Amino acid sequence: MTTPITRPTRKNPVLRTRLPTLPPNARSRIALGLTAGAARGVFELQVCEDCGTVQYPPREACRACLSARLRWRPQDGAGELIAETRLHHSQELYFRERVPWRVGLVRLDVGPSVVVHLHGDVARAPARVRVTSQLDRSNQAALVALPEHATPHMADDPELREMTCDPKFRKILVTDGKTAIGQALCQQLAAAGADLIWAGLAEPWKKLPGSDTLASIPQVTQVPLDVTNERSVQDLAGEIAGKVDIVINNAEHHRTTSISSRPGTDVARAEMDVNYFGLLRLAQAFGPALQARGADGQSSAVAWVNMLSVYALSNFPAHGTFSASKAAAYSLAQCLRAEMQKSAIRVINVFPGPIDDEWSQLILPPKVAPAALAKSIIDALRSGVEDVYPGDVAQEWFTRWRENPKALERELAQ
C-alpha cells in the first residue's frame, strides 16, 4: 500500500536548491500522437483501419497487414503485468536521482505488449493492471500501469506523483479571488489539502458577492493583486513568488462585444489587458521563481494553470473581442509552456465553454457552473493533463474544431 505523503519539513534555507532534470524527451513525430492523447488524459493507440490490429510502439504502417491507414483510438488500458524489475542504476540524470524505480512489461488485452512505469501498489507479476498514458516531467507521454482497482493514497505513489501536479501540501496562488470561480477554487484547493492559498484581490473597494467566503477558509490569505498593474504584480511576486508551487491564473475580463455591437476599442483593450497582458505580466514576474524551484523536494513548484476559453479555438462572434483576447492568451500560454517545460513546470490550459456567470446570461444552458469548473482544474492537477475542455459545450466545440475547423467557423457565424 502507498505510504501517504506527509507535510514536508521546513526547507533548510542554507542548502542549495537542486536544478530540475528531465526524463528523455526525444520522440518521433508519429510517437507524439501518444503525447497528444496524454495531454488531455486519454490513452490512445493506433488501430489499423483495414485489419483492426492495435499497434505499439507508434509506427507508420500496420504490423500485421502493412496498411498505412492507422488511426489513434482511445484504449481502456486493461492488461496483465507479465514481468517487472526495479532499476537501481541509470545513466539518465533524471532517473539517477530517483532510483529505485519500478518498471514492468504489460500485455494489453487488445494485443501489444508495452513497457510501463509501475505503480507501487501493483502486485507482483502476474497481475491485472490498468495502463494509462501520462505526461512525464518532459511533457511527453509515458505509460504507467496502475492497480486494476483504486488503492488507498494511490496518488501519493512517488512514480505517479512525478507525472501529476497534486495540490496536496502545495502553496498556490489564485490570481482572482473575487469571482465565484476563484472562491470555488480556494474552497476546493483547501479541501484537496493545499498548504497555503493566496487569493488575489483587485480593486478592493468594489465589494462583490461572496468575498466573505474567502475569509472563512483558514488556508487562504487575501493579497492585493491587479494583473493590469505591473507594479502590483511585481510587488506580490517580490513577496511570495519564491514560495509559490502552483499559479492558477483565473483573472478574466469578459464583455459581450463584437466589432459592430459597440464603437471604440476600450472594452477590447480592457479584455486584452487582463486576459493577455495580465498573463504576460504574471509570467514575467512569477515564472523565473517557479522555474528555479522545479525540483525543490516533495512539494516543488509544479504547475501553472491558465483559464482560457473554448472561444480561443474559434471566434464566437457574439463575444468576438473576448474570443480574440483568449486566442492571444492561448498563443502566449503555448510560449509559456515551451519555456516552463525546461524546468519541469507543467502549463495547464483550461478551455471552458460558457460559464454560468453574469456575462453569459443570455446564453442558453448547458453552462459550466463555477464549482464544476474549479473541480475540473483540480482534477487536471491531480491527473496531470495539460489541456482541459470542461463541460458539454467545450467538449462538443473541441470535437467539432478537431474534425473540421472551417466548419466550426461557419457554424459559429450563424
Next chain:
Amino acid sequence: MTETMTRPSVLAALIAELASGGVRIIDLTQTLSPDFPQISLPPEMGQCAPFRIEEISKYDPRGPSWYWNNISCGEHTGTHFDAPIHWISGRNLPNNSTDTIPPEHFLAPACVVDCSREAAEDADFLLTAEFLRAWEARHGRIPPRAWLLMRTDWSKRTDAVAYQNYDETGQHTPGPDTDAVRFLVEERDVVGFGSEAIGTDAGQGFHLRPPYPCHYFMHGSGRYGLQCLTNLDLLPPTGAIIFAAPLKIQRGSGSPLRVLALVPT
C-alpha cells in the same frame, strides 16, 4: 508710480514673499499611483482607466543610462479637472474643452467651506445653500470668479475601501445639493467647485434632481470641477489663490493635473 512699473513689482513681491515664507505653496494634489482608486460605473458602461505605469528602461539593457516609464490613464483619473464639455449640459458652450478654456481661468481665489465635522457624521452629507449663507455670515460674501472648495477631510481616508465607501446601495461620499450648486453659479458666479472625494457630486448624487446637479449646472454654465483634492485643511477659509491648469488635451473633457494653492502666512 506708473502702471508699467507696478506690474512687475507685484510678481517680484510674490517671489520675495515666497522666499521669505510670507506666502506658502500648498500642494492640493494626490499622488498619481496605480493604487489610487478611480471612479467606477456599472460594468456594462464605459470605464475611466486607472493610472498605470510601466517601465521603459531602468539603467538596464533596455536603456543603459536612463530610467523612464510609459503611463496611461483616463482624463478623469486621480486629482483632476473637469471641463464644461464633460457634461451634456455644457456640450455646446464656446471654449468648453481643455485646449480652449481661457488660461486666465486657471488662476483664481478660493473659498474653503469646512464640512469636515458634518461629513464625519454623515458620509452622505449634502452641502446646502443655507450652509453656504451661514459660512458667508462668518467669512464674507463669496467673491465672483472664485473656486468654492468643499473641505470634508475625505482625503484623509488613505485606505481606498474607506475612500470609495461602497455598500449595497452604491457609493457614499459627501457633495453639494442642487440648491447649493445653483446658488453658487447663479448668485455668486463661482469659477468652479472642488471636492476631496472621487467626484464633485455626492456618491448618491444620481438620486438628486437633476441627477449629478454639480456636473449638470456647473458645466452647463461653463464652470469647472476639481476632484480628488487633498490638503484643503491647510487652507484658510478665504485668501488663498488656486493655480489649476489642465493638460492642453485637444477636445479634452478634463485632465489629471497638479493643483497648487498660494497661501499667505
